[in-house]
Amino acid sequence: MTRADYTIRHIEARDDSAMAHIIRTVMPEFGACGSGFAINDPEVDWMHRAYSAPRSAYFVVEVNGEVVGGGGVAQLDGGDASTCELRKMYFLPTARGLGAGAALMERSLEKAREFGFTRCYLETLTGMDAAMRLYERSGFMRIDAPMGATGHGGCDLWYLREL
Template sequence: MPSTAPDAYHLRPIRHEDDAAMAAIIRSVMPEFGASGCGFAINDPEVDWMSKAYAKPLHAYFVIERDGQVLGGGGIAPLEGGEASVCELRKMYFLPQARGLGAGTAMMARCLDAARDAGFQQCYLETLTGMDAAMRLYERSGFHRIDQPIGATGHGGCNTFYLRDL
């Protein structure tokens, strides 16, 4: 039986050699929740080169690795079209074998720490109805639902929006 202890995985910054694995994860997990087609992050050009996209100032992206295999990731970046004090939690997706290990909670903490370290005062995110476990994690992490999107993410397919003070 596989270990579910928190040390059963390693959380670290993304590297160039992780790009293909993260692109595959994003492209397999998003359709699992009906997030395919226009208006979803699956179509963002950065999906194929995440390490480069998140190497910019005020950006950070981390992966969860277990036994040498990348199982998921998540990051932060300035909110496009938003206030300079607001970042966006972006592209946080995990393969099924990473779920239930506490990886989401650890990833959230790491991303929020990175946001604070970058000087952001609020963190925003967009999600989709049906991503119930993710929404529970957001709410446990101090995010509150807001009525409408902010910024200009280009993800018109999302229908649930959250904001959190840092």
Template sequence: MSTFEIRPIRSDDDAAMAAVIRTVMPEFGATGSGFAISDPEVDWMSRAYAAPRHAYFVVERDGRVLGGAGVAPLAGGDADVCELRKMYFLPEARGSGAGAAMMARCLDAARASGFTRCYLETLTGMDAAMRLYERSGFRRIDTAMGATGHGGCNRFYLLDL
């Protein structure tokens, strides 16, 4: 695989990132309400993450967006907690180191925004993602935090930044 670039999302990436999310989610049975696939911000990620203490990055190779991830304040959570959000990669980006590089970029952005903890939700079957989270220092917790609206998720993680 040729090298990839991780950069902040731009408005001209919105359609490509929405397509990535809508391609990857069904792969893991994550369809319908309670999952990001039905979240209206999927179609305008660059605007959704332009707010203070929000950041979203895409991974690009040869001019093509292959995935992305971001951080934002945890809805309904403590002010020092952010959520790692919408981390999805097309199959061709997986196993390339893009996930670990993206994780580092997101966690750096979270620290720069003053967060001291990072929370995430995922679901059974996303085994490679859970291994990445655990390698990155996240620990599994028993219950959901905040009010994310992702009722379909059943695995919860927290990291002290």
């Protein structure tokens, strides 16, 4: 598949179950089970509503009309007003390697700038190597400690990027 084979659009209510399924399928692939991970975050079941809040946006990636991934930005919980968080960026294996991750990242960061954020934070965990390469290619730098109050204590790697 090529870039032309996928589309990126704002999440709609009809996408909630697909994104919940994707997140709950992908996270265990990387050992992200149990407390401290987004898999248990109640927001996973109502992403459209959660990202309808001010200064937040969530996008889905479709291939042939099927939602295969997504990601977005929102104010960093417990952070200052200038810092957003890249949130819940997950892709099914069939969607990886298409360039959709980089395109979704850029779209999310553009939206963060439109919202007036000047920094973007993210959390991940050891073993998500392809994701970490994408973050680093996108200008994120690893930092030594978590920021904010995300509730995702299972993550062990943190990144920050100036916007």
